Amino acid sequence: MKQNEKIYVTMTDKFLSGWGMAAGKINKLIFECDTWEEAQIVEENAKNRSDMKNISITDKKPYYTPKKYYAQLKDKNEYPKWYEKRAFEER
Secondary structure, eight states: OOTTOOEEEEEEETTTTBSGGGBTSEEEEEEEESSHHHHHHHHHHHHTOTTEEEEEEESSOOOOOTTTEEEEEEOTTTOGGGGSTTTTOOO
8 A cells, every 4th residue: 555545434324324415315424544453443433333334444435426325525533533442332
């Protein structure tokens, strides 16, 4: 991997799909990460949430056709909790 390349964690938000900004569409979240380790933290956090499914990590920036998907690119400045280890584990 080259320096400054990003890793992406993608997922389907079951709760927000089909209404609001995603009316009639599938709501996809794309989290931009700086390292594989960071991506694995985001992936694990997504797996600990019942509203997320189809979770995957890729080194290619994902594209989703706007006709079918409402895709949102997120980062640690916007959603910092997602980048914290065990942020959504049940305690």
